[in-house]
Amino acid sequence: MQAWLARVVVVLCLMPGVVGLAPAVALENGVARTPPMGWNSWNKFACAGINEKVVRETADQMASNGMKEAGYQYVVIDDCWQVGRDKIGNIVADPDKFPAGMKATADYVHGKGLKFGIYTDAGTMTCAKRPGSIGHEYQDAQQYANWGVDYLKEDWCNTLPGQSSEASYTLMRDALAATGRPIVFSLCEWGSTKPWIWAGPVGNLWRSTGDILDCWSCKKDWGGEGVSQILDHMNGLEGFAGPGHWNDPDMLEVGNGGMTKVEYRTHFSMWAMFSAPLLAGNDVSHMSADTREILLNREVIAVDQDSLGMQGRRVRKTGDSEVWSKQLANGGRAVALVNRGAAAAKITAMWEDVGYPSTLAAAVRDLWAAKDEGRRTASYSAEVPSHGVILVTVLP
Ligand code: GLA
Numbered sequence: 181m182q183a184w185l186a187r188v189v190v191v192l193c194l195m196p197g198v199v200g201l202a203p204a205v206a207l208e209n210g211v212a213r214t215p216p217m218g219w220n221s222w223n224k225f226a227c228a229g230i231n232e233k234v235v236r237e238t239a240d241q242m243a244s245n246g247m248k249e250a251g252y253q254y255v256v257i258d259d260c261w262q263v264g265r266d267k268i269g270n271i272v273a274d275p276d277k278f279p280a281g282m283k284a285t286a287d288y289v290h291g292k293g294l295k296f297g298i299y300t301d302a303g304t305m306t307c308a309k310r311p312g313s314i315g316h317e318y319q320d321a322q323q324y325a326n327w328g329v330d331y332l333k334e335d336w337c338n339t340l341p342g343q344s345s346e347a348s349y350t351l352m353r354d355a356l357a358a359t360g361r362p363i364v365f366s367l368c369e370w371g372s373t374k375p376w377i378w379a380g381p382v383g384n385l386w387r388s389t390g391d392i393l394d395c396w397s398c399k400k401d402w403g404g405e406g407v408s409q410i411l412d413h414m415n416g417l418e419g420f421a422g423p424g425h426w427n428d429p430d431m432l433e434v435g436n437g438g439m440t441k442v443e444y445r446t447h448f449s450m451w452a453m454f455s456a457p458l459l460a461g462n463d464v465s466h467m468s469a470d471t472r473e474i475l476l477n478r479e480v481i482a483v484d485q486d487s488l489g490m491q492g493r494r495v496r497k498t499g500d501s502e503v504w505s506k507q508l509a510n511g512g513r514a515v516a517l518v519n520r521g522a523a524a525a526k527i528t529a530m531w532e533d534v535g536y537p538s539t540l541a542a543a544v545r546d547l548w549a550a551k552d553e554g555r556r557t558a559s560y561s562a563e564v565p566s567h568g569v570i571l572v573t574v575l576p
Pocket of ligand 1: 259306307308335368370
């Protein structure tokens with residue numbers, strides 16, 4: 181094909197509504213080819229606790245405690261860093277919380293070899309009633325880029341009646357693109373308008389659920405819920421995720437104290453099975469050995485970061501016993517045996533359930549035990565503690 185003709189075809193392919201040509205399915209801004217990893221301030225520090233000192237200390241820790249080497253990259257400040265706008269409408273950081281300002285904070289994080297993230301809202305005010313970005317999308321995006329922002333989370337509180345989530349997030353996507361700086365774009369409308377259906381070309385990740393609570397099983401009227409409830413919401417969304425565009429079941433609670441070690445392992449394992457963003461949500465400056473062991477398990481992180489980018493799916497459910505399977509780039513599977521019941525249970529993964537013939541002898545490795553289980557034919561069974569998981573890879 182001649183070069184000019186090839187260009188016409190490319191342009192036509194990119195035009196929406198051209199009959200017979202598939203629409204783009206993923207935001208191609210070059211980032212988040214695997215699920216983003218990092219830390220976000222909200223789950224532990226919320227509004228009152230976040231400030232420049234916490235951000236700097238967190239970056240110091242992440243750069244020296246093994247998190248950076250394990251892949252945790254983005255240091256994201258959630259709500260409450262902003263207080264108002266100046267007379268020409270520029271967003272102003274809280275001078276008490278961030279006396280050195282956002283540029284200096286970003287520079288500090290970058291100086292540690294990490295990336296810097298920030299938060300805004302598509303409405304008039306954030307959920308904590310700080311200024312939102314509506315009407316200031318291009319101005320804010322340019323300000324963030326000037327500061328050196330690498331990641332933006334945009335929330336959905338205090339939006340206008342009838343405001344379209346797809347149009348609002350598309351506007352911010354375009355504003356970010358116009359800056360020329362690659363910025364991961366995280367949509368946070370809690371799954372309320374089924375973003376998995378429309379957000380592939382709009383964002384790099386979209387919240388698929390309400391706010392996570394630091395509990396195994398609990399539910400609040402406003403939408404907050406525990407890990408067990410989130411598992412059910414994620415089931416069925418697997419077809420919508422892939423490199424550059426991920427379902428986001430919310431930030432991690434590992435290390436925040438509301439769950440047992442067994443439950444936190446299940447939480448972390450399942451986020452890996454979901455190809456979910458792994459944003460630690462704890463105080464990384466004061467981590468217990470158990471928390472470190474979970475957040476830094478390289479073999480579990482490798483399941484999350486697998487280059488194929490296929491979200492795992494539930495392949496069997498028998499009462500409280502579940503088997504989830506995630507296809508991996510090497511032709512293997514990550515398989516999670518999950519026990520949601522109150523007593524220990526023996527759970528079996530059948531090869532036929534994960535897409536292999538029952539005659540296959542496949543190599544099984546237990547990732548939390550870091551132990552090869554040898555070759556198994558037809559199935560793999562294990563005793564799983566209450567609320568626990570056995571996470572294995574199965575390789576033909
Ligand atoms: C919403 C979001 C949370 C957090 C808070 C901040 O609830 O879902 O993740 O950003 O707002 O106010």
